[in-house]
Amino acid sequence: MPGPDIQAGCFSGLFSFFATGNARSRRSTAADMSKLELSSGRGAVELPADFSNLNCHHCDWHGMPVSPPTSEIPPAYTLRDAEDVFRPEVIKTIEETVDELNPELRELNLEIWNHPEIAYEEKRAHDVLTKFMSQHGFDVTPHYLDLSTAWRAVFKHTSSSTKNGDAIRVIGVNSEMDALPGIGHACGHNLIAIAGVGAALAVKAALEKHDVSGKIVLLGTPAEESGGGKVKLLDRGAYDEMDACIMCHPSPGPLHSVSVGPCLACQTIEVEFFGHTAHAAWAPWEAQNALDAAFLAYTNISVLRQQIKPTHRVHGIVSGKNWAANIIPDYSKMVWIVRAPTWPEVEVLRERVLKCFEAAATATGCKAEINQEVGYYDLRQNSVLGDEFSHIMDARYGVKSLADGGMGASTDFGNITYALPALHPSFTIPTEPNGSNHTPQFTQSAGTPAAHAAAIAVTKGLAGAAFRVLDDAEFTDRVKKAFKHDQEANVVRA
Numbered sequence: 001m002p003g004p005d006i007q008a009g010c011f012s013g014l015f016s017f018f019a020t021g022n023a024r025s026r027r028s029t030a031a032d033m034s035k036l037e038l039s040s041g042r043g044a045v046e047l048p049a050d051f052s053n054l055n056c057h058h059c060d061w062h063g064m065p066v067s068p069p070t071s072e073i074p075p076a077y078t079l080r081d082a083e084d085v086f087r088p089e090v091i092k093t094i095e096e097t098v099d100e101l102n103p104e105l106r107e108l109n110l111e112i113w114n115h116p117e118i119a120y121e122e123k124r125a126h127d128v129l130t131k132f133m134s135q136h137g138f139d140v141t142p143h144y145l146d147l148s149t150a151w152r153a154v155f156k157h158t159s160s161s162t163k164n165g166d167a168i169r170v171i172g173v174n175s176e177m178d179a180l181p182g183i184g185h186a187c188g189h190n191l192i193a194i195a196g197v198g199a200a201l202a203v204k205a206a207l208e209k210h211d212v213s214g215k216i217v218l219l220g221t222p223a224e225e226s227g228g229g230k231v232k233l234l235d236r237g238a239y240d241e242m243d244a245c246i247m248c249h250p251s252p253g254p255l256h257s258v259s260v261g262p263c264l265a266c267q268t269i270e271v272e273f274f275g276h277t278a279h280a281a282w283a284p285w286e287a288q289n290a291l292d293a294a295f296l297a298y299t300n301i302s303v304l305r306q307q308i309k310p311t312h313r314v315h316g317i318v319s320g321k322n323w324a325a326n327i328i329p330d331y332s333k334m335v336w337i338v339r340a341p342t343w344p345e346v347e348v349l350r351e352r353v354l355k356c357f358e359a360a361a362t363a364t365g366c367k368a369e370i371n372q373e374v375g376y377y378d379l380r381q382n383s384v385l386g387d388e389f390s391h392i393m394d395a396r397y398g399v400k401s402l403a404d405g406g407m408g409a410s411t412d413f414g415n416i417t418y419a420l421p422a423l424h425p426s427f428t429i430p431t432e433p434n435g436s437n438h439t440p441q442f443t444q445s446a447g448t449p450a451a452h453a454a455a456i457a458v459t460k461g462l463a464g465a466a467f468r469v470l471d472d473a474e475f476t477d478r479v480k481k482a483f484k485h486d487q488e489a490n491v492v493r494a
Contacts, residue, residue, distance in 0.1 A: 077397045077457040084395045086468050090206050094463045097205040098198050098456060105194045106452055108132060113190040113447045116179030119223035122149040125177040129220055136201055145236040151220035157207040169476060170215040171466045172245030173200045176224050186438050188250035188446035191455040195248050202463035214470030217242060228374035230412040234419055244385060244421040244469050244479055247413060248458050252436045253428040256399050260386035260425045261406025265343040265378040265414060267350050269336045271357045275366040277330040287328035288365040294318045294332040296363055300356035312349055313339040339410060343377045377414035380486055384479045385423040385465055393461040421483040427458045
């Protein structure tokens, strides 16, 4: 029976917006993935051996559509021999801790999923998560750094062998909370929230049981979808003491897989056009038409798109107030997002887009007021952290790290990766056809047991990598050297 048709607008390109770069040897090749069975709960699906030659221009994941339809049966993450990972006894402690917490994490997951809150309105999630972390032995600061829905949870353990003056390393973890207007948790931030919580609690248990010094700083970060909550926290010093920071994000794609590729930088621009109203039939010559200004701006950008690179994106909406067909509008508003693979490219493209607005205002005699929101930098994954996480996921749980080019989306965590060593893997959950991120279908997928099971597996992998930052000085030195090398190889803008 033929599979469901993949429509225009399919967002499964999250996993390969960019050209595949120099993939690390540990990550899966097309030949590897052709042998990988994807468990969807409706029987195993084996990828065709020549799937890398497929070239669907809608899907753009080496020809792969979104993962099989969501099932209520979670996919299995079979445990493998732990001896091939750093300190296998610690990994077992992490797994036991997360498994013990799993019923509570599932309850927490559904509490957030059932009560979606948009940017800077995550009051219920703030209260639920801060209470949970307090109950589990963390020192919690609510309403952190004057952000009403941000919070901070800290745990520190000093081993019996630590001497006075010995430095104690700090690992940061992020939990996002915000939902999307009208469609709830259509980007799965309920899963991100509990993954951060679970990883922090698992590292705490490992530090205590194995008597290792370390400090965990879990940040509840609001307003990722709009508002740049992490950027505000970064500017106010929330990340200053961290040696490294980790988090994760759910996406569609082949099940039992993760990605540590990059994502796009972006800039949101709001433009308002102010004109003069008049009767549309009686005396239209008296008006300056703000709606015309908006449509000219839209047309200008549509023409501009032919002269921008295939990896660049410009997309936006138009709105107004008190419009009527017999009244020439004196006000219109547009919100645009400019995206490109790197922040310097966004800066160049943004100037071209601004000229489209200015030209539209000039042509119509309207006044344009332009506001540029906080910029989201591209995601620069730390290669050493990425390799460690990928190795744990593969060696212990059979989850493959894809040799892809990353996400065609954007995140304010990109700014964190410019400031310190950081890791933001994507992980796949079962999704419906045409039901990728930012759709009502993805909202439903993000609440399923299968999505929760995927998040739990990733939680363990993140905790394993985070623990090594605290325990292994040589490893952390390599993490920092990789970050410094990345800074020197790219133009990093503060």
